[in-house]
Amino acid sequence: MSLRLAVLASGRGSNLQVILDAITAGTLDAEVVGAWSDRGDAQALVRARDAGLPAYAIRPRDFTDRAAHDHALFGALDAAAPDLIVCAGYMRLIGADVLASRAGRMINIHPSLLPAFKGLHTHQRALDAGATEHGASVHYVTAELDGGPVIAQARVPVLPGDDAAHLSARVLTHEHPLLLETLRWIAAGRVRLHEDGVHVDGRRADGPLQLAATRRFA
Numbered sequence: 001m002s003l004r005l006a007v008l009a010s011g012r013g014s015n016l017q018v019i020l021d022a023i024t025a026g027t028l029d030a031e032v033v034g035a036w037s038d039r040g041d042a043q044a045l046v047r048a049r050d051a052g053l054p055a056y057a058i059r060p061r062d063f064t065d066r067a068a069h070d071h072a073l074f075g076a077l078d079a080a081a082p083d084l085i086v087c088a089g090y091m092r093l094i095g096a097d098v099l100a101s102r103a104g105r106m107i108n109i110h111p112s113l114l115p116a117f118k119g120l121h122t123h124q125r126a127l128d129a130g131a132t133e134h135g136a137s138v139h140y141v142t143a144e145l146d147g148g149p150v151i152a153q154a155r156v157p158v159l160p161g162d163d164a165a166h167l168s169a170r171v172l173t174h175e176h177p178l179l180l181e182t183l184r185w186i187a188a189g190r191v192r193l194h195e196d197g198v199h200v201d202g203r204r205a206d207g208p209l210q211l212a213a214t215r216r217f218a
């Protein structure tokens with residue numbers, strides 16, 4: 001049975017698009033049950049609707065506080081009965097109380113080699129720190145911002161003359177296959193979250209899966 005994905009996105013939606021394209025191409029055994037955004041003008045919602053999928057804006061300003069917004073959002077998500085919630089450029093903090101019951105059923109893609117550069121402006125911060133290597137991570141979502149167990153990473157060189165825009169564009173081209181490959185592993189039942197961390201093929205992983213570099217994605 002294919003993996004039911006609910007996608008959360010705040011903006012452009014290129015990661016959502018590669019998921020949709022892979023499903024259409026038959027290279028990802030999943031279905032997207034809907035897209036949700038905190039912004040009515042998110043391009044991600046347009047992409048979902050263009051694919052014939054339900055797409056909703058649930059805007060924080062329509063609620064009295066974060067908890068009320070979280071409960072509305074997660075109530076809607078639960079009604080769609082996803083197997084996995086995928087944060088693909090979702091730029092809002094989510095409260096611990098709604099996350100607690102969803103451990104191992106929600107992932108996020110973040111543009112850095114976590115635990116380095118949690119939060120915003122990761123590319124500029126990597127440049128400012130003089131990093132020679134940067135990249136992206138897919139991790140399980142916990143109440144700690146960008147702090148949940150890391151499943152997989154893609155490493156990207158920082159090149160002489162890079163600015164944040166160039167580095168961001170290079171990382172994005174690696175984010176897309178990273179997210180797809182991670183979803184394939186989850187869809188195949190090869191990756192799960194246990195109390196002691198991420199398990200791959202039934203054994204506790206000794207570190208994040210590395211896209212391409214170490215060929216641990218097969």
Ligand code: GAR
Nearest residue numbers: 011012013014015088089109110111
């Ligand atoms: C991606 O680079 C993703 O890693 C990042 O937002 C971008 C969304 O792009 N996410 C975060 O920064 C989350 N902290 P997209 O809308 O084109 O998929």
